[in-house]
Amino acid sequence: MFIAVEGIDGSGKTTLAKGLERELGRTHRVFLTKEPTNSSILDRESVNTPADALSLFFLFVHDRFMHQDIIERKIGEGYVVISDRYDLSSFCYQGPPMEVLFGSMEATLDWMVSVSRVIRVIPDITFLIDVDVDTALERLSIRRTRSAFESRALLERVRSYYLHMAGMRRDCVVLDGKVGKGELLRKAVDEVSRRMSPGSDDHLVG
Ligand SMILES: Nc1ncnc2c1ncn2[C@@H]1O[C@H](COP(=O)(O)OP(=O)(O)O)[C@@H](O)[C@H]1O
Ligand SMILES: Cc1cn([C@H]2C[C@H](O)[C@@H](COP(=O)(O)OP(=O)(O)O)O2)c(=O)[nH]c1=O
Secondary structure, eight states: EEEEEESSSSSSSHHHHHHHHHHHTTTTTEEEEEOOOGGGGGOOOOSSSHHHHHHHHHEEEEEEHHHHHHHEEEETTTTTTEESOOHHHHHHHHHHHHHHHSHHHHHHHHHHHGGGGGGGOOSSEEEEEEEHHHHHHHHHTTTTTOOOOOOOHHHHHHHHHHHHHHHTTTEEEEEEETHHHHHHHHHHHHHHHHHHHTTTTTTTTO
């Protein structure tokens, strides 16, 4: 099984991904990973022009193109794979600054989804942790640095892209990120348990 955790910066992805690793790790072999795998992609001053977003989109898709082979291998070895961010991050972060090239969110996403067909390993479940931008930024304010992606206006657009994508993708499960960490984790674990077929033991610790 392949689980992705998505949401705006500060939504609680890393907390949930680690919680899932711990809880699912009681009964399954778990491989926790993240994107970008190549964090030098993030060493940029500005990401707001369409040209910046376009080159970033290709860099992130390339990073994922390589990453999917590792994920596929781990799934084949019987692991439950959890990725902190995956393909929705590219659509939802690079989409807003590129929208001017396509005229609408729908047209932008159509193009991105089409380019992203090179990514053949798609999550069984994508948890989208949905929180309002104020809450997310408040949580991030205790962090030392902020990435160039974390401006309020952009995060509002990113959130609306995420909610739109959730309506388009069958693997997407929207979780209310305002609930406490424990409750959020419980809901996610329940959802995973429901999706794992009852008799299946192919992910069990041997
Ligand atoms: N459900 C939650 N309720 C309250 N605070 C949370 C919750 N989940 C995470 N946090 C806190 O918010 C901050 C950002 O969480 P983190 O998991 O790093 O977010 P992300 O990976 O989405 O940027 C951390 O200080 C974390 O302890
Ligand atoms: C994977 C991916 C990440 N990003 C951005 C979103 C985040 O701001 C940043 C990831 O930074 P990271 O330091 O991993 O942060 P966080 O814990 O906040 O998720 O990269 C994209 O814009 N597109 C992508 O495809």
